[in-house]
Amino acid sequence: DAGVIQSPRHEVTEMGQEVTLRCKPISGHDYLFWYRQTMMRGLELLIYFNNNVPIDDSGMPEDRFSAKMPNASFSTLKIQPSEPRDSAVYFCASSLGGVLSKLFFGSGTQLSVL
Amino acid sequence: GENVEQHPSTLSVQEGDSAVIKCTYSDSASNYFPWYKQELGKRPQLIIDIRSNVGEKKDQRIAVTLNKTAKHFSLHITETQPEDSAVYFCAASKGGGADGLTFGKGTHLIIQP
Numbered sequence: 305d306a307g308v309i310q311s312p313r314h315e316v317t318e319m320g321q322e323v324t325l326r327c328k329p330i331s332g333h334d335y336l337f338w339y340r341q342t343m344m345r346g347l348e349l350l351i352y353f354n355n356n357v358p359i360d361d362s363g364m365p366e367d368r369f370s371a372k373m374p375n376a377s378f379s380t381l382k383i384q385p386s387e388p389r390d391s392a393v394y395f396c397a398s399s400l401g402g403v404l405s406k407l408f409f410g411s412g413t414q415l416s417v418l
Numbered sequence: 419g420e421n422v423e424q425h426p427s428t429l430s431v432q433e434g435d436s437a438v439i440k441c442t443y444s445d446s447a448s449n450y451f452p453w454y455k456q457e458l459g460k461r462p463q464l465i466i467d468i469r470s471n472v473g474e475k476k477d478q479r480i481a482v483t484l485n486k487t488a489k490h491f492s493l494h495i496t497e498t499q500p501e502d503s504a505v506y507f508c509a510a511s512k513g514g515g516a517d518g519l520t521f522g523k524g525t526h527l528i529i530q531p
Contacts, residue, residue, distance in 0.1 A: 337518060346523035347462070347507060360518055362419070395461065404450045404469075404513040409461040 310396050310410035318418050322384040325413045328377055329398030337407065338371055338381050339395040347395070353379065354402070386417045420445040422510050424522025432530050437498055439525045441508035442490040448510040451484060451491045452519070456505045465506075466493070495527075503529045 309328040317323055329336045337352040351361040356373045364371070368387070373379040383390055393414050397407040421444040431437045443451075452467035468475045468482045468491065475482050479498075484491040495502055508522045 339521075347521040349518040349520065352518045363518075402513060403511045403519050406452075406464045406467075407454075407462075407519065409463070411461055 308396055308398050308408050308410035310394075310413050312413060313411060314414045314416075316416045316418065317386055319387055320385045321417075322382065323386045323390075323415060323417075325381040325394050325396075325415070327379045327381070327396030327410060329379070329396070330400075330408055331377065333398035333400045333408070334376075335399045335402050335405075336373060336379050337397040337399075338379070339397065339409075341393040341395060341412070350381070352403075383415075386415075388417045391415055391417050420448060420510055420512070420520040422508060422520050422522040424508050424525055426525060427523065428526045428528070430528040430530055431498055433498055433500065435498055437495045437502070437527055439493045439506055439508070439527070440490060441492070441510075441522050442488075443510040443520075444489070445510070445512060446486075446489060447512040450511045450513055450519075451482070452509050453482060453493050454507045454509065454521075456507065456524075458504070462507060498527075498529050500529050500531065503527060 311326045338350040340348045350363045351371045353373045371381045393412045395409050395412045397409045399405040399407050424441045449470035454462040455465045456462040466480050468484050479496045481494045505524045505526050507524045509519045511519045
């Protein structure tokens with residue numbers, strides 16, 4: 305298995321533009337998590353899904369952020385419109401069995417909003 | 419929701435010495451406490467975890483202790499080596515419901531040769 309796959313690895317965009325981050329979880333995993341990492345705030349949970357259903361989106365900072373999981377093998381995190389303070393590394397992770405199980409992280413997307 | 423505090427933010431030790439990283443959590447219902455290691459530019463990876471029905475767990479040079487009464491847990495690394503240099507994150511969760519895994523802000527461990 306190739307592990308959790310995220311794309312793109314790096315994204316540079318201008319303020320106000322729409323940004324879409326993509327994630328393919330490990331096949332068979334039933335939980336998918338989106339985290340944001342910054343120096344100031346560390347790893348913050350944005351949202352997580354169980355069997356493609358959003359369970360907790362309380363970490364999504366604003367209405368500018370949205371996430372979808374249309375099927376078991378694909379999820380997106382969208383920011384519209386983007387702002388400089390959204391600059392961070394965004395990690396997707398998946399697990400089998402939930403939050404009490406090992407998380408497998410993707411390589412992350414480094415987002416820079418100018 | 420859960421709040422996890424981690425200390426210190428940076429820890430520098432001589433190679434061969436021991437390193438201890440401490441975390442406290444706020445929700446007494448939390449029952450799962452993993453530790454993740456993140457090397458520079460890499461993804462976080464699980465190195466050890468402990469559940470609330472045990473007080474200590476060891477895996478070679480790494481050990482984790484849990485004190486549920488005081489709501490704190492610690493990571494102990496003995497005989498540190500250069501490859502131990504990384505950022506270490508503690509986390510806590512009570513599982514189920516609407517709560518995910520809450521991470522501490524991380525400890526940058528530096529192993530001095």
